[in-house]
Amino acid sequence: MLEWLLGDDVGMARIQQHFSQMIEDGRHVFDAACNTVLGGTDPGVVREDLHKTDQRINRLEQQIRRELVVHMTVREKAEIGTCLKFMSLVKDAERIGDYGKNIFDMGQECRDFVGDPMSADLIAVKDHVSRMLAKMRNLFESQSTEQARRFVDEAHAILRHCDERVSELVRDASLSRRPVVAALLYRYVKRVMAHAMNIVTSILVPLDKLDYLDEDDGDRV
Amino acid sequence: MSAAGSPGTGRTVHPGVRLTLLLVLLYGFLVAIGLMDGAFKLLGEEHAGGLFQGVTNPFAGLAVGILATVLVQSSSVTTSTIVALCGSGQLQLELAVPMIMGANIGTTVTNTLVSVGSVRRSVEFRRAFACATVHDVFNFCSVAVLLPLELATGYLRHTAVWLADHLHHLGSGGGTFNSPIKVAVKAGSKAITGVLGGLGLEGGYLAAALLVLAIALIFACLMLITKNMRVLLVARIEAAMNEVLGRSGLLAIAVGIAITVAVQSSSITTSLLVPLCAAGVLRLENAYPITLGANIGTTVTAILASLAAEGSTGLAIALVHLLFNVSGTLLFFPIPALRRIPIRSARRLAVLAVENKFVLVAYLSAIFVLLPILGILVFR
Numbered sequence: 001m002l003e004w005l006l007g008d009d010v011g012m013a014r015i016q017q018h019f020s021q022m023i024e025d026g027r028h029v030f031d032a033a034c035n036t037v038l039g040g041t042d043p044g045v046v047r048e049d050l051h052k053t054d055q056r057i058n059r060l061e062q063q064i065r066r067e068l069v070v071h072m073t074v075r076e077k078a079e080i081g082t083c084l085k086f087m088s089l090v091k092d093a094e095r096i097g098d099y100g101k102n103i104f105d106m107g108q109e110c111r112d113f114v115g116d117p118m119s120a121d122l123i124a125v126k127d128h129v130s131r132m133l134a135k136m137r138n139l140f141e142s143q144s145t146e147q148a149r150r151f152v153d154e155a156h157a158i159l160r161h162c163d164e165r166v167s168e169l170v171r172d173a174s175l176s177r178r179p180v181v182a183a184l185l186y187r188y189v190k191r192v193m194a195h196a197m198n199i200v201t202s203i204l205v206p207l208d209k210l211d212y213l214d215e216d217d218g219d220r221v
Numbered sequence: 222m223s224a225a226g227s228p229g230t231g232r233t234v235h236p237g238v239r240l241t242l243l244l245v246l247l248y249g250f251l252v253a254i255g256l257m258d259g260a261f262k263l264l265g266e267e268h269a270g271g272l273f274q275g276v277t278n279p280f281a282g283l284a285v286g287i288l289a290t291v292l293v294q295s296s297s298v299t300t301s302t303i304v305a306l307c308g309s310g311q312l313q314l315e316l317a318v319p320m321i322m323g324a325n326i327g328t329t330v331t332n333t334l335v336s337v338g339s340v341r342r343s344v345e346f347r348r349a350f351a352c353a354t355v356h357d358v359f360n361f362c363s364v365a366v367l368l369p370l371e372l373a374t375g376y377l378r379h380t381a382v383w384l385a386d387h388l389h390h391l392g393s394g395g396g397t398f399n400s401p402i403k404v405a406v407k408a409g410s411k412a413i414t415g416v417l418g419g420l421g422l423e424g425g426y427l428a429a430a431l432l433v434l435a436i437a438l439i440f441a442c443l444m445l446i447t448k449n450m451r452v453l454l455v456a457r458i459e460a461a462m463n464e465v466l467g468r469s470g471l472l473a474i475a476v477g478i479a480i481t482v483a484v485q486s487s488s489i490t491t492s493l494l495v496p497l498c499a500a501g502v503l504r505l506e507n508a509y510p511i512t513l514g515a516n517i518g519t520t521v522t523a524i525l526a527s528l529a530a531e532g533s534t535g536l537a538i539a540l541v542h543l544l545f546n547v548s549g550t551l552l553f554f555p556i557p558a559l560r561r562i563p564i565r566s567a568r569r570l571a572v573l574a575v576e577n578k579f580v581l582v583a584y585l586s587a588i589f590v591l592l593p594i595l596g597i598l599v600f601r
Contacts, residue, residue, distance in 0.1 A: 066502040
């Protein structure tokens with residue numbers, strides 16, 4: 001009776017649940033979009049699903065923001081820092097879905113990229129990023145700092161790899177239109193990874209250093 | 222950021238302990254009403270009447286209600302005092318009705334002051350001020366329609382008396398049954414009066430001491446009840462607010478009633494809406510019914526206070542408070558054209574306040590201070 005009267009204390013848990021759903025949806029958009037460019041999936045088959053998932057991501061972002069405002073208004077002792085972190089991280093999670101959409105748009109335009117010699121490396125990178133997106137969700141829930149550091153190191157390696165490949169393609173004058181596709185793909189995949197990394201760095205750095213792991217003095221971690 | 226590790230839930234004290242404390246505070250509140258009742262009786266008709274001398278005019282009564290509530294920053298304290306006065310027979314029901322209406326207006330100053338917090342950010346302030354003043358405008362509209370109607374027909378008073386008599390009769394089963402609450406409250410107030418009497422206080426001094434003690438006790442109990450209930454029910458309140466965002470209508474009214482009854486303060490409910498509107502997550506159209514719910518919910522304090530008052534007059538004035546707010550809601554909510562009056566007026570007022578900050582200062586000082594003082598001076 002008493003428990004019923006008081007209700008479940010789900011304030012932040014509900015927000016975290018919605019955030020996890022955003023990450024899950026972002027990964028889904030990323031995978032499905034990459035498959036249209038690299039795996040030959042017919043864009044028409046996934047278009048509606050991607051559109052709906054992207055809309056859900058946007059709705060979740062807005063819902064989380066509203067819930068955060070309510071949480072901070074209602075609670076006299078609201079976890080202000082945590083709320084502000086979420087306010088920033090939902091943007092990263094939303095951007096992952098956005099880049100996935102950009103990849104899908106490219107997949108619609110460049111149906112002939114499937115089987116390109118450059119696609120082998122891109123598929124490997126894409127699979128790696130997709131696995132890391134799944135890992136990110138679990139990591140965010142467990143808040144393990146040790147695993148977060150390993151994640152960030154791994155993410156840095158992928159970012160470097162994407163940068164190197166873009167530089168190589170830009171310098172290679174012998175190539176035609178397809179390098180543009182590959183360069184953009186590397187660019188988008190890199191951004192997806194970078195946003196995922198931003199989310200994970202929130203486990204490691206204080207609020208003011210969100211997105212700036214390299215600049216962190218380490219004292220406050 | 223794990224949910225399991227979320228701090229700040231505010232439940233460091235066991236809920237069972239808080240609930241027990243709540244019952245003690247509720248008892249303290251009722252004893253305070255009993256003490257006030259006793260104080261007024263001791264003062265006698267001559268002196269107690271003196272407190273309200275000149276308040277025979279309904280407009281003066283309205284002004285007194287506004288000013289008293291602004292001064293104590295709590296309509297619950299004002300309405301409880303009015304219930305005690307009516308219960309002790311020192312204030313006529315007819316004169317108390319406009320005071321109750323005034324208390325309804327006066328209580329809106331709190332959330333209006335809350336909205337001033339965002340005065341430097343014009344967009345936020347416009348939304349916040351509109352959210353706060355929609356409560357004011359609704360109350361002005363209700364008073365503008367219902368006070369003349371009440372003066373002409375006495376419909377609030379007659380309905381409340383009829384209801385109170387029936388409820389009183391029902392409670393006593395038509396016999397001489399003494400409610401256990403009243404017995405317990407009487408025992409408490411008698412004990413305290415006995416202690417003060419034992420200190421050598423008597424007559425007017427004893428009455429004054431009882432009155433001061435009663436007011437202090439009402440303040441303390443209501444404040445602690447509000448604080449405790451807010452901590453106890455924070456999860457429910459948060460869930461309800463999340464549920465009601467973007468919704469309008471009966472659910473929003475129900476949420477407004479439920480939160481206000483739970484925390485025993487309409488100011489808490491309406492003040493929660495101000496930052497939500499300022500941030501733009503709650504639209505004025507959705508905040509309005511929650512405000513109406515808060516207006517209805519706050520009447521439960523006077524009803525609770527009437528449990529400690531003698532006879533049925535205390536209950537009757539508490540029911541006037543309830544009927545007034547229900548009537549206002551029925552007038553200015555279901556019909557879209559009438560519903561738009563408070564909403565549009567509040568929006569317009571907010572735009573004016575943003576354009577010229579003098580409007581804000583003039584509004585606050587005129588409505589809540591100068592006009593009530595002028596009303597008392599002119600109509601007494």
